Amino acid sequence: MSSLLLPSTWQWTRQPAACRRAWSVATSLQRTIRTHRASTKLVDRQSSVPAAEVPKVKLSAGNAQESYLETRKSSFAALGLDSRFVKALQTAFSKVVEPTGVQERLIPEVLGDKDILLKDITGSGKSFGLILGLLNKPRKVLHVAGGKKRAVTTLFVVPHRDLAFQLLHWIERLTSVMRPSPPLRSIVQVLVRGSDAAGASRAERIAELKKTPPHILICTPQALKEVYEEDKTALKLDTLSTVVVDEVDYLVDIDDKNRRKIKHPGPTREMLDVIYARRKELCENQYDPSEDEEGQYESVAEWRNEKEREEEIPQLILSSATLKVHFKNFLFTESGWLNSYNLVKISGDKKSGAGRIMHSILVTTENGVKNIEGAVQIAREEEEIRGMEAEEEEAEEDEAGNEYFNAKYRKTPSPFDPSGMEAIATAFALDVPSIALLVIPSSAPVHRAVHELRELGVNAEILDLLVGKKGQAYLMSGDVEKIRANPRLLVATVATTRGVDLPELSHVFMLGMGDGGRDGYVHVAGRVGRFGRAGKVISVVSDQNEAVRMNRLLATIGEQPVLFQHFD
Numbered sequence: 001m002s003s004l005l006l007p008s009t010w011q012w013t014r015q016p017a018a019c020r021r022a023w024s025v026a027t028s029l030q031r032t033i034r035t036h037r038a039s040t041k042l043v044d045r046q047s048s049v050p051a052a053e054v055p056k057v058k059l060s061a062g063n064a065q066e067s068y069l070e071t072r073k074s075s076f077a078a079l080g081l082d083s084r085f086v087k088a089l090q091t092a093f094s095k096v097v098e099p100t101g102v103q104e105r106l107i108p109e110v111l112g113d114k115d116i117l118l119k120d121i122t123g124s125g126k127s128f129g130l131i132l133g134l135l136n137k138p139r140k141v142l143h144v145a146g147g148k149k150r151a152v153t154t155l156f157v158v159p160h161r162d163l164a165f166q167l168l169h170w171i172e173r174l175t176s177v178m179r180p181s182p183p184l185r186s187i188v189q190v191l192v193r194g195s196d197a198a199g200a201s202r203a204e205r206i207a208e209l210k211k212t213p214p215h216i217l218i219c220t221p222q223a224l225k226e227v228y229e230e231d232k233t234a235l236k237l238d239t240l241s242t243v244v245v246d247e248v249d250y251l252v253d254i255d256d257k258n259r260r261k262i263k264h265p266g267p268t269r270e271m272l273d274v275i276y277a278r279r280k281e282l283c284e285n286q287y288d289p290s291e292d293e294e295g296q297y298e299s300v301a302e303w304r305n306e307k308e309r310e311e312e313i314p315q316l317i318l319s320s321a322t323l324k325v326h327f328k329n330f331l332f333t334e335s336g337w338l339n340s341y342n343l344v345k346i347s348g349d350k351k352s353g354a355g356r357i358m359h360s361i362l363v364t365t366e367n368g369v370k371n372i373e374g375a376v377q378i379a380r381e382e383e384e385i386r387g388m389e390a391e392e393e394e395a396e397e398d399e400a401g402n403e404y405f406n407a408k409y410r411k412t413p414s415p416f417d418p419s420g421m422e423a424i425a426t427a428f429a430l431d432v433p434s435i436a437l438l439v440i441p442s443s444a445p446v447h448r449a450v451h452e453l454r455e456l457g458v459n460a461e462i463l464d465l466l467v468g469k470k471g472q473a474y475l476m477s478g479d480v481e482k483i484r485a486n487p488r489l490l491v492a493t494v495a496t497t498r499g500v501d502l503p504e505l506s507h508v509f510m511l512g513m514g515d516g517g518r519d520g521y522v523h524v525a526g527r528v529g530r531f532g533r534a535g536k537v538i539s540v541v542s543d544q545n546e547a548v549r550m551n552r553l554l555a556t557i558g559e560q561p562v563l564f565q566h567f568d
């Protein structure tokens with residue numbers, strides 16, 4: 001358990017005092033929030049330190065959105081995308097004018113047949129580029145008795161349902177502006193556990209899949225496995241053209257360097273083993289020139305690629321912002337999933353195009369909340385995420401829900417350190433213009449965190465992109481510069497944040513060290529600073545030891561903590 005979860009000495013008997021404290025904090029916070037909101041429209045917050053006196057620290061790569069475009073050499077059409085599709089792209093996504101550096105290399109390869117190992121920084125447009133390329137691939141058509149039948153062309157595996165619906169949303173926006181506009185279900189369908197956005201059951205989704213096999217099927221691994229096991233005719237894995245696994249290092253669990261053996265391969269590994277079983281056999285039974293009496297092949301590569309074509313083994317695309325050497329060794333030497341004779345590795349120029357991310361560490365101590373010692377002060381104008389437009393909206397109050405949770409949680413001690421929650425509530429109230437994300441440890445209860453933050457006057461809710469229009473609104477083009485009259489704090493665990501792209505997100509709060517080590521932090525922090533935007537990541541830790549460890553973690557990614565302005 002994270003040290004931010006309360007020590008075992010925390011007893012229910014101590015709660016009344018904590019409740020009184022929370023109530024008084026909430027009241028004072030709400031006052032702070034009101035005053036702050038009233039002054040937010042002025043936007044330029046007063047700096048206690050004149051910017052000119054403060055030494056400037058280079059934040060991150062310092063490159064803004066233009067850096068992508070500066071390196072650009074081609075247009076989307078020149079990369080092989082259909083011209084009508086490019087027109088639709090520019091209507092649906094007016095800010096997407098030219099391909100990013102990684103998209104320039106990626107899209108032509110997606111349109112080809114090589115396997116792809118894709119690695120670039122978070123927010124560089126990998127997933128978006130994949131979708132553009134995949135939608136332009138020819139559809140798979142099967143010749144069956146009595147004519148032709150469409151089949152699923154691409155299987156797109158993602159770690160969680162929010163990411164599945166984000167990709168669906170992108171495709172829906174694209175197809176809705178095409179003329180004639182194709183039925184969405186023939187282009188894309190989503191397979192996740194539980195009911196989907198439309199409330200369809202698994203049986204209904206299987207029926208739909210059989211009736212109208214989509215061009216792209218987006219799924220989470222567990223849902224894919226369940227459907228495959230339930231009805232093998234619903235999804236013909238042997239006729240796919242392409243398989244994509246996004247966030248592959250997260251989805252494929254391997255024995256670690258310390259020889260910790262994984263207990264169970266997990267659904268992604270199982271499904272890749274099924275789809276690439278024949279490839280694995282080809283790997284194991286290498287070509288023997290002495291048996292090639294007719295001298296058909298000049299090399300192992302030629303033999304292998306010819307076999308692959310004959311057997312129509314699907315192209316495999318594996319993508320992540322973090323692919324460690326150890327993981328790549330597993331892919332190439334153990335998995336048997338990739339054809340290394342027909343493979344392209346695409347990796348981005350480390351920091352080009354990264355947004356300005358400021359990393360801060362707040363430590364909750366008996367004497368209050370402080371910045372980590374040695375945090376660097378930066379010029380105020382660099383730090384500010386400026387607001388341009390205030391949008392009036394009312395906070396949504398769910399009285400019945402609140403009462404229910406009040407009654408429920410009153411019976412059990414809170415697992416959260418009240419100081420940490422207060423620090424987040426205060427930082428949120430003082431610094432967030434529109435939308436922030438709070439990432440809590442996987443073992444911590446998300447509902448309860450939301451409830452406790454609401455008690456502190458924060459407009460908190462669970463990150464759920466499936467909640468009708470509200471969920472979709474988070475995915476629409478917005479801006480980190482937007483100011484809302486009533487900003488939102490979305491609460492999630494690490495497991496549900498990988499790959500998520502919320503254009504208005506400006507701040508990520510992390511409660512504790514997170515549970516994914518360096519790579520986990522990179523992905524959590526990567527929810528901001530996307531496509532050259534600015535962003536802040538504020539880790540709230542509960543003691544000096546944790547602060548030191550967090551500081552070391554930042555050093556491993558070449559960052560140093562920056563002073564978060566509202567605390568000492």
Ligand SMILES: Nc1ncnc2c1ncn2[C@@H]1O[C@H](COP(=O)(O)OP(=O)(O)OP(=O)(O)O)[C@@H](O)[C@H]1O
Nearest residue numbers: 096098099100122123124125126127128499501531
């Ligand atoms: N060529 C482009 N021009 C402008 N914006 C773009 C372009 N390509 C992608 N974007 C935008 O950049 C954002 C990040 O894209 P995307 O989610 O594909 O990044 P990613 O590299 O997959 O990130 P992660 O590694 O976190 O999954 C999205 O909001 C997307 O709309």
